[in-house]
Amino acid sequence: MRFQGSSTYVATDDLMLAVNAAVTLERPLLVKGEPGTGKTKLAEEVASALGMPLLEWHVKSTTKAQQGLYEYDAVSRLRDSQLGDQRVKDISNYIVKGTLWQAFSYDKPVVLLIDEVDKADIEFPNDLLRELDRMEFFVYETRELVKAKHRPIVFITSNNEKELPDAFLRRCFFHYIRFPDKETMEKIVEVHYPGIKQTLLREALRTFFEVREVPGLKKKPSTSELLDWLKLLLAEDIPPDALRSQDNKKIIPPLHGALLKNEQDVHLFEKLVFMTRQSRN
């Protein structure tokens, strides 16, 4: 059972090693990296490559650790008690299972994705220490201990918005997805758009990396933006030389809206391109 990338996902050697070590040693793998470098996608790809179901838990700023375990639906119970429903006598009727519980109770190993763990409250990771370490938790309402039948393969992604506590980090493996270099990028594009015209690809990649080099951009375009942009280029059937155009009137690459996502960046980019062109003339 080894992960080797897939037909739709290019994994570098170190990433494969990280995934396989995490699978073998049954530790959660914390994945960081620039937005759009395929952190979330990784879990999906590993799940499909290893033939396991994928459970996703998307963390928001309001998410509590408890919600991943279970929630006690007090309101329904209150309502039922007023209606004289018999179910009200058994508290377990009002325990709603969270994603973690579902993952623990599967009959075969699953892949569990805890997406964007840094979005939640600072205490969030601390509240999951025991759950991730021992893969068990206690349900106070029913006095029952829930233990994982099989330790799930846990992927945790982070965008670095908050620092994660040391105790939490110590229990995880860590991998930082670097922004792919030109070669890897070509492979990634090939996987997504097989048979894309070589010249177009070369020109597009050149432009793309040039745009990334522009200092002071608020949001550098990432892999997912490149893929979107290529899709547009293909759909519009833009000829490769349009990208190479040194014409002063067309200083901006076509359909750049897919690459640069805010006005200031576009503005800055225009200004810089214009300046270099000027100095060249």
Place this chain on the structure above:
Amino acid sequence: MLAGFFLKLKEAKIPVSIKEYLTLMEGMKQGVISPSIEDFYYLSRMTLVKDEANYDKFDKAFGAFFHGVETLVGAQIDLPLEWLLKQAELHLSPEEKAAIEGMGGWEKLMETLKQRLEEQKERHQGGNKMIGTAGTSPFGAFGYNPEGVRIGQKKSRNRSAVKVWDQREYRNLDDKIELGTRNLKIALRRLRRFAREGAPDELDLDGTINRTAKNAGYLDIAMRPERRNTVKVLMFLDIGGSMDDHIKLCEELFSASKTEFKHLEYFYFHNCLYDYVWKDNKRRREERTRTWDILHKYSHDYKIIFVGDASMSPYEILEPGGSVEYHNDEAGKVWMQRMLDVYHKAIWLNPEPEEVWSYRQSTQIIKEVMGNRMFPTTIGGIERAMRALNK
């Protein structure tokens, strides 16, 4: 041997724990990696280092500890000759090709190159300086840099691993260095965290329902802190002269953080704070704001951030009339003190490296006036600064 490695990492100030070390051992025992140093590098990095800011430190420590080891693991240098030939032919001019012929042709050249590599291995293991710097050797002249020769990395992976940590690609993620664009973003997030705190005065509906239910239907109100963004910030940016390079960076930093703050006001000054500040640097002579007005207008719960390199003549701070802009009746220090008396939460960000501060008298004076609350604009520095502001 590996315990030594562990201690080396500790020495390099990487936060490693014994538990993580044991995990690494477990991984080795379970055989999750092939016995190659490259795989070991990745495995040890993923188990021991949990922050990309520490990757560079790790690379250095790893390189230092395993220096020379890579040559033990059966490293012979593979020269994909055909590839080299093709590559060279592409780039060489006819004259250069003739020169090669003059030296006895390709075979000879390759042989010399191999010999050179051997020699060098004996002298200092694993290094490749000799070829790299031998600009007058045929290898230099014809563009045989060692990287090029070892492009056939896939064949000798042991060597390619050396490159991974020797390249130190994570250098710009180290939090001791100055802010880059990426680092800038992360620093901004530090600000956001600090902007998110507020007073506890919001009705917690879920909690109320929950507690009411537990209380057998009697209303029991729960309160919780609200996520509020009430942080108010006044910024004073030093502009002109030595600060111009830095100020753009700082402006970027804080204009981007504008959405995070409900109240963010900024003003410019030159070198030190005096009677006037201004908002538009081009019209600094016409449109000035009196510092007194600022003290009266903004309430004392504003937090103050000065940005400046604090490099000037000490007179500019200590003496009346010291300003380079105009004649000031009161010394800069007096104005600084006035500001600090009104606003208790104040810090000074200094884009100059912390090491050089002690060599500048003016920096020392400002630091003293600020009660030591001067921080460098590195990520670590900004973090400390935000902590000081939050205290």
